[in-house]
Amino acid sequence: MTTELGGGELAAGIRAEVTATAAELTAAGTPPRLAVVVATADESSAWYVRSIARAAERTGIACSVVDLGETATPDRIRAELAALSADPAVHGIILQTPLPADAVVEDLAASIDPAKDVDGANPLSLGRLAAGLPAHPPATAEAVLALLDHHGIPLSGAHAVVVGRSTVVGKPAAHLLLQRDATVTVCHSRTKDLAAVTRTADVLVAAVGRPELITAEHVAADAVVVDVGTNPTPDGGLVGDVDADSVAGRVAGLTPVPGGVGPVTTALLLQHTVASARG
Numbered sequence: 001m002t003t004e005l006g007g008g009e010l011a012a013g014i015r016a017e018v019t020a021t022a023a024e025l026t027a028a029g030t031p032p033r034l035a036v037v038v039a040t041a042d043e044s045s046a047w048y049v050r051s052i053a054r055a056a057e058r059t060g061i062a063c064s065v066v067d068l069g070e071t072a073t074p075d076r077i078r079a080e081l082a083a084l085s086a087d088p089a090v091h092g093i094i095l096q097t098p099l100p101a102d103a104v105v106e107d108l109a110a111s112i113d114p115a116k117d118v119d120g121a122n123p124l125s126l127g128r129l130a131a132g133l134p135a136h137p138p139a140t141a142e143a144v145l146a147l148l149d150h151h152g153i154p155l156s157g158a159h160a161v162v163v164g165r166s167t168v169v170g171k172p173a174a175h176l177l178l179q180r181d182a183t184v185t186v187c188h189s190r191t192k193d194l195a196a197v198t199r200t201a202d203v204l205v206a207a208v209g210r211p212e213l214i215t216a217e218h219v220a221a222d223a224v225v226v227d228v229g230t231n232p233t234p235d236g237g238l239v240g241d242v243d244a245d246s247v248a249g250r251v252a253g254l255t256p257v258p259g260g261v262g263p264v265t266t267a268l269l270l271q272h273t274v275a276s277a278r279g
């Protein structure tokens with residue numbers, strides 16, 4: 001029996017709290033505002049931006065999308081992030097990935113004021129997270145932990161295996177799991193015998209961006225699997241990094257795609273924005 005660990009209910013609860021906080025802030029003269037900086041024509045990024053804008057509007061957060069175009073230079077992007085950082089009316093800033101080929105997200109994100117860094121992209125935010133100091137974690141990494149907590153999955157002493165070492169998900173998720181006293185292993189493209197490692201996981205987090213990489217041979221029978229992947233399919237659908245048909249029935253729990261980590265990610269981004277506006 002595999003339990004579906006959905007994110008819809010959790011996301012709705014977070015959005016309800018955000019709506020109440022946003023209304024308070026607006027009444028007190030500080031209407032919360034999120035700025036989304038885009039420099040890509042990538043379809044999954046465009047979908048995410050529309051979804052952020054929609055969710056922001058529904059919760060009473062103003063959202064400005066600043067589309068610099070896919071030919072934007074690193075200097076242009078840096079200047080925009082600096083201007084938004086200096087703008088007192090803006091409380092949250094997110095720089096969408098992917099970026100133009102000559103731009104390095106970790107480098108550009110250093111121009112986001114850490115207080116407004118609602119997606120934890122500034123290297124200072126990741127450093128503070130690693131050091132156990134207050135910082136906004138990247139919303140996707142935090143969504144993994146929030147989903148596990150929501151469904152009552154114990155982490156202390158558990159072996160958590162994270163597949164993927166990106167700055168935006170794998171690394172921060174590993175730090176958050178460590179903070180919760182999990183024993184953490186991080187796997188990546190050079191890992192020898194990936195399946196042998198992932199089969200030892202109590203909690204398996206798949207965050208590589210490779211459609212249906214994780215199959216039945218990668219999972220233990222009692223594992224809980226969190227699927228972070230949102231890979232667009234040619235027919236306009238969406239698949240995760242986990243082959244759900246292959247692992248279903250074998251593992252104890254699995255987060256669905258869509259309807260799992262994704263909606264929680266967007267809700268947490270808004271939560272971080274009202275928290276920043278509150279100061």
Ligand SMILES: Nc1nc(=O)c2c([nH]1)NC[C@@H]1CN(c3ccc(C(=O)N[C@@H](CCC(=O)O)C(=O)O)cc3)C=[N+]21
Nearest residue numbers: 044045048095096097140230238258259260262263265
């Ligand atoms: N700096 C940065 N941070 C990100 O977190 C980031 C990014 N750039 N660039 C693009 C990707 C993509 N991403 C998604 C988040 C939620 C859903 C989501 O909520 N998807 C819905 C379904 C979507 C559908 O049905 O088409 C779901 O999973 O239920 C998808 C994709 C965050 N990203």
